[in-house]
Amino acid sequence: MRRLGQLAACLALSTAAATAAPASAQTLKMVAHSDLKVLDPIWTTAFITRNHGYMIYDTLFAKDAELRIRPQMVDKYEVSDDKLTWTFTLREGLEWHDGQPVTAEDCVASIKRWGARDSLGQQMMAATGSLKVVDAKTFQIVLKEPFGLVIEALGKPSSTVPFMMPKRVAETDPFKQIDDYTGSGPFIFKKDEWKPGEKVVYTKNTKYKPRAEPPSMLAGGKVAKIDRVEWQAISDPSTAVNALVQGEIDLIEIPVPDLFPLLKADKNVSLYGWNAQGSQIIMRFNHLHPPFNNVKARQAAMYAIAQEDFLRAQVGDPEIYRVCNAPLVCGSPYEKSYGNLLIKPDLEKARQLLKESGYDGTPIVMMQATDLLSSNQLPPVGKQALEKVGFKVDLQAMDWQTVVTRRAKKDPPAQGGWNIFYTTTVTVDADNPAGNAFTSGGCDKAWFGWPCDPEMEKLRSSYAKESDPAKQKEIAMAVSDRVMDQATYIVLGQYKAFGAYRKDRISGWLPGPVPVMWNITKK
Template identity: 45%
Template sequence: MRISLPGRISLPGRRGLSRLAAAATLGAAIGTTLAAAPAAAQAPAPNQTLRVVLINDLTAIDPVLSQAAFVRNHGFFVYDQLFAFDSEGKAKPQMVDSYTASPDGLRYSFTLRDGLAFHDGQPVRAADAVASIKRWAQRDIVGRALAAATASMDVVDDKTFTLTLSRPFALVLEALARPTGSALFVMPERVANTPANVAITDPTGSGPFTFSTSDWRAGDRAIYRRNPAYRPRAEAPDGLAGGKVVKVGTVEWLAMPDPATAAAALQNGEIDFIEQPTPDVVPTLERNRQVRTMAYNPVGFQVWLRLNHTQPPFNDPRARQALLHIINQQDVLDGMGVRPSEQIANCPAFFFCGTPLESRAGATGLGAPNLDQARALLREAGYNGAKVVFLNASDSPLNNASTLVMADAMQRAGLNMDVPSMDWGTVTQRRNRREAPEAGGWNLFVTVANVLDGQNPLTNQYLASTGDAAPAGWPKDEQLEALRRAWWEESDPAKRQVILDQVQARAFQVLPYIPAAQFRTLSAYRSNIEGLRPTTVPVFWNVEKK
């Protein structure tokens, strides 16, 4: 089977990086005590509706059970966080009012802000925070790492809880600010007590918006209403931290998978914001005086090629290595239509290029293909011509284009490619299946990640190589895990940089995934929308519709 590729499309000119690039360096400094002035509940806002089109439709609502970006986006509407990252990548108190840390960094005490309440009117208690951390820690790689270093976590009173470590863990505050993967949001204790492998159905949070499942129509829209009882912090918004002041009455998250339809709706004023318009429609949008564009994620995205380490042929490291000599990052970027000014050329860095944690240690391949070497490695791995199932999220234009480009290259190298098309929601379900590819399983899929997903050895969930405990793909490598743990336990910056290079080099040997390309995109919005900021993930507090 020959795989056809989409025509090339173009992106607008390069936009400068913002301070959010520094989010790749999660500092390990331990605070002593911080406090924010108490804030009143939100003042009345105009009863306006903001209509947005995000990368994917909302098909699930449990931010612990699912690691999909659309569930994370939902979470930022309805929940709040104990800590949150500012635009410089520093973890700042959010629901926490003040905290203390012992001189040895092994004991923390956290006190919640006054006036925090869930959407059902019940106060937010320390018991809710502890239960939420415990549920989250069962599934998220950052949570698991923190839990492994934790001796105890105890409720002191309704507003205070403590965390005692059994061994060094240099990134406690950053862990509690986890914004991606299975992001750490605080739920009521009664909800957080749901087993971590069972989906929650109650969307009660304490965040700036409320959500009703009765209004939610998957494939059509999800509706979020301003929470009048929410008490924003007194600080100005900064990254994902600071005051979350809702300035519209309702946000409607619309399902609009056809890029041309979404672009036309934006130009006509039927919608207000598109998170990631396809590159081919951006020039048209830029010519419309009623439309503005911005780099919502100024650091950019990476295409991650995820391999199933439990099924042939990629259970053999030689077959995984063969892909490095098949995939050409330039071809992937060109196939997606990313014009040169928006491309991050030749980027083999697992922790993103253009950031303080960029490393190229051990990198090889991903440039001009060497098919002879690839075929030799496949023969050594015992590849016998069996079908390679490459899941294709055809409703996500960038995922679709990058998948088709790489599948075509693999086919030319001698792999027998099967590329079934489905929507991204189906990919997120099927990738959890453990069966053989011919029995409904899979070999490969693509996901597009931002810098918050891959910023360092702790938070990069797809780097985790813990076997059955790892995300779908289930890589297992004890040496890589030992290096990752050494990195987050080490507090000396110079030593951590040495370890980081070792992590990068080992990752290129075992390939839990392949960084197949890095690029930037723009978001588009109506000119009467104010308050959007380069927060990397889409949030709509402090956004006004003039």
């Protein structure tokens, strides 16, 4: 409630701002959930970079509001009788922002780069014998063994999204960042106006050819109805809400819940649950270095946790959060609960496991992204919980983009590495073993934290090859069990994301797991 007082004072002192000229009718000004510093959506899974990706790139397939995968850049596709050869033909009229046509060669190179980094992409590429260019608009994925998730992989809605890039860009080493941001999507990134810590600017791609179908979540016609989008970097939640109330901006991607009453009180502002499917919060371990290279140390941390402490601190409102210890998401077909684990701590068991792990008292490095409103309140809660059972915690504050860069380092914690960080993912990325990057046990190819678990990889591979839904579910339950048994990561619960916007100015914000700016109209 401290922020309420701050905002009330701010409003009382800003009568001059109330009479300021409104934003241009063709410019959408918004506050994103964090500042944008990393521009390569294949190099990182950070959601702010994913959102940037959706502004400027397009995808071969996309997920609609009914959670069905639909063609996007693809016009048509065929599958051979043996299910091993997939042939894709691109739509006519697709162009890169530099005016060059989008070709099959571009798409093949983009799939290869994405497939080297994404966990589902890695599985698909492992089952692929070759990627073939047939002609300028047609290419094939030729499998060497059954893989039942080809379309699901190419239509993956969130991190890491298989965005299509020009061949010259897609040939960049997947473990190095690109420096050319030419896309083919509905908006164009204005690098010359990009000021990290201040603003990001996009302009309408007037040559973009949208699909003829109505827009539906991430699928259908991506029609940019505004000329310019500006992401304003305002890290203080009260300042952002004040700017919205005063009409200085049009939209906030994720305002903090304790400011909802002030937003609801303004007749010109609407709270909007754009991510109805919700998000999942996790604590991620670094499996490479002590103490969490030892399963008993990870289990000790797990038995020290009470999810609601984290949810209360970060989300606040019980109406929009859910205590849930199912790794593959509560409310999904693969939901499986585990009694009081992560719900009610067992401190004695945690202390015993920590002792058995041989933990030597070296402080663990826990990163805190102070500017990320979806997880910035979690680390202090985690520090307190772990210290209760005998861990020593070095809580290090930094901005989210520093976390994004640092979490990719495999160096020991004392040499600039890390032991724990926190993140969130949309539930549509976590509700099955193939798409859930956190479950990967692929060693160097696994998501940040790099668990090395051959048994887990065998399960995930079996899931991807299985076509019988009943057997898929059986495998998914085994994956869930493995996550909990090995304490691969810690699930901290789920919540629904709400945005806020000036309803007297804009309309057409589409629901989905990603905040998309096409289809929005400014009055």
